[in-house]
Every structure is written in structure tokens, then in C-alpha cells.
Amino acid sequence: MNIFFFGGTSFAAQNLLKELKLKNKIFSFSRRKNNKNFLYFDLDKRNKRLFKNLKIKKINYLFYFSSFVPFDEKNSEWEKCKNINIFGLINLLNDIKIPIKKIILASSCSIYGSEDKKIFYESSYLSPENFYSMSKFMQEKLLQVYCDTNEIDFLCYRIGYVFGSNMNKKRLVKKILLNHKERKKIKIYNKKMNLNLIHTKDISYLIHKTYRKAKGIFNLTNSKQVSLGAYYKFLTKKESITKNKMNNFSPKKIFKKFKNLKEINLEKRIIDFANEN
Numbered sequence: 001m002n003i004f005f006f007g008g009t010s011f012a013a014q015n016l017l018k019e020l021k022l023k024n025k026i027f028s029f030s031r032r033k034n035n036k037n038f039l040y041f042d043l044d045k046r047n048k049r050l051f052k053n054l055k056i057k058k059i060n061y062l063f064y065f066s067s068f069v070p071f072d073e074k075n076s077e078w079e080k081c082k083n084i085n086i087f088g089l090i091n092l093l094n095d096i097k098i099p100i101k102k103i104i105l106a107s108s109c110s111i112y113g114s115e116d117k118k119i120f121y122e123s124s125y126l127s128p129e130n131f132y133s134m135s136k137f138m139q140e141k142l143l144q145v146y147c148d149t150n151e152i153d154f155l156c157y158r159i160g161y162v163f164g165s166n167m168n169k170k171r172l173v174k175k176i177l178l179n180h181k182e183r184k185k186i187k188i189y190n191k192k193m194n195l196n197l198i199h200t201k202d203i204s205y206l207i208h209k210t211y212r213k214a215k216g217i218f219n220l221t222n223s224k225q226v227s228l229g230a231y232y233k234f235l236t237k238k239e240s241i242t243k244n245k246m247n248n249f250s251p252k253k254i255f256k257k258f259k260n261l262k263e264i265n266l267e268k269r270i271i272d273f274a275n276e277n
Contacts, residue, residue: 002056005029006092007065008038012106012162015204020063027054031066043088047095058099061211064089065106067139069132071170073110076132085135086142093146102153104211105143108136109160109196109221119225122158122217122253140217155214157207160196160221165276173197173231177277180235191229196221199269210258218254222266234270 001024008017008028020026030038041047043066068084070076112120113127128134140156147154167174173195179186198221206220255261 001060002058004059004062010065012159012200012203013065015200016207019204019208043084043091046091051096051098056098060101061104062100063104073132074130076130078131081131081135086138089139089142100152103143103147104155105139107140107156107158109158109219111137122219153215155211156217158219159203160198162198162200163273164200176232177235177274188229188232191227193228194225195228195231197226202264206254209261210254235274
């Protein structure tokens with residue numbers, strides 16, 4: 001099968017791309033220049049020649065992981081979110097004239113809003129609160145209309161807070177981990193904030209097991225809340241994750257529909273994260 005993967009160098013896609021390469025013909029695209037393993041494309045410009053030169057007659061699956069993700073979503077810049085996440089996607093859709101069977105979008109749980117005490121489901125009311133979450137919401141709507149108009153299957157994974165190896169040091173959970181390892185004191189604010197944690201390996205596992213048959217929208221995050229305070233306590237005091245309701249990773253809709261999926265232990269993932277970093 002021919003798979004087009006946009007955003008192949010993105011942090012969330014690192015394990016998934018390796019998994020997909022085992023049995024498929026992958027065309028990996030990246031906005032980063034001078035990377036021999038990826039085809040360079042520019043979301044700010046048109047890329048008609050790039051796709052024509054590939055001489056591909058059909059795209060079985062198009063994965064879209066390419067987005068501008070700010071470190072601080074609350075203070076995200078509208079110009080970058082708009083130009084890359086919205087108009088960049090529009091440019092891409094205008095340039096690809098190759099027939100597509102299915103488009104898979106990596107969206108974000110941030111479009112639900114930030115109510116700390118609430119568990120979000122795929123049917124929950126959407127409440128994007130900043131420029132980044134608004135741009136992800138618009139990506140979903142753009143692709144829903146595009147796929148419906150062109151009779152293309154559409155699949156959307158709303159991904160939570162991604163953590164794992166090779167994580168940027170500026171990301172919150174990595175900063176907390178590094179400060180703990182260096183025995184630095186750190187004050188934790190917004191302890192009740194729900195992190196919606198998901199490891200990059202779990203993203204790979206869940207998507208790889210479901211992308212062929214799944215359609216519609218699925219959350220890839222915890223069915224139980226994992227607060228920032230609970231995460232910090234586990235790192236510093238080794239408290240029982242079960243006591244903090246952090247043991248099982250079960251996005252209910254996707255596990256209900258695909259019964260062959262196995263439960264994912266978040267405790268093990270956090271321990272792995274602490275050891276690999």
C-alpha cells in the first residue's frame with residue numbers, strides 16, 4: 001500500500017512511522033529542510049511539482065501529523081496557527097491531485113477546553129479556548145468537508161498530552177522530571193489540571209491496530225483523569241498510581257469498538273519515561 005505521511009519528524013509520530021514502514025511503501029514528508037530520509041514540503045507555499053514528480057496513481061492512506069504546536073498553548077500566536085495549521089492544510093489539499101482512499105488526522109484533545117474536573121468523550125461539547133485549539137478544530141472541519149465532498153474516508157484521532165523519549169526539555173512533564181532528577185525544588189501550580197497523558201508508544205500501538213478499519217473520531221487519552229499533581233507525586237514519592245487513579249489507560253470508544261486491543265498500563269509508561277530520560 002502507498003502511504004503518504006505528513007509530519008514524519010513530529011514527536012508524536014516517531015514510533016508510529018517506524019511501525020508503518022515495516023509492511024508499507026511510505027512517502028514521508030517533513031517541513032524540515034536537509035533531511036535525507038524525508039521529502040521536503042513547505043506549507044507556506046504550493047508543492048504541485050513535488051507530488052507530480054512522484055508519479056503515484058493512488059494514495060491508500062494519507063496521515064496528517066504536520067502542525068504548529070506551541071509550547072504554551074494559552075499564549076499561542078494566531079499568525080503561526082493560522083498560516084501553518086489552517087492555510088497550510090488548504091494548500092496541501094489543493095496541490096494533491098492523486099486519488100486518496102482515506103485521510104487520517106492527528107488532532108488534539110485541547111479542542112474540548114480545559115475544565116479540570118471533567119472527563120471528555122468524543123461526543124462532548126467542543127470548546128477551543130486559544131488560537132492553537134481553534135486551528136485544530138478548523139483542521140477537523142476542513143477535512144470533514146473535503147472528505148465528504150470527494151468521497152474519501154475520514155479518521156480523526158484526538159490526541160492528549162504526548163510524552164516519551166526524545167521529548168523537548170521545554171515541555172512541562174519533561175521539565176518536572178529533569179528538576180526531580182537534579183534534586184531541584186519546584187513549585188507545582190494548577191495541580192488539578194488534567195494532563196490527558198499518552199505515551200508515543202501507545203499512540204503507535206493504538207493507531208497501527210485501528211487505522212485501516214476505523215472511521216470517525218476517537219480520543220487517544222486517559223478515560224480517567226491524570227492530574228499534574230498526581231504525576232508529580234508519583235515521580236517524587238513513588239506513590240501508588242492505582243491510588244491516584246492512574247493505572248489503566250482506556251479510551252472507551254476505541255477499546256469498545258476494537259476488542260482485540262490490550263489494556264495499556266500508564267504506570268509502566270511513566271516509569272519507562274523516567275528511566276529513558
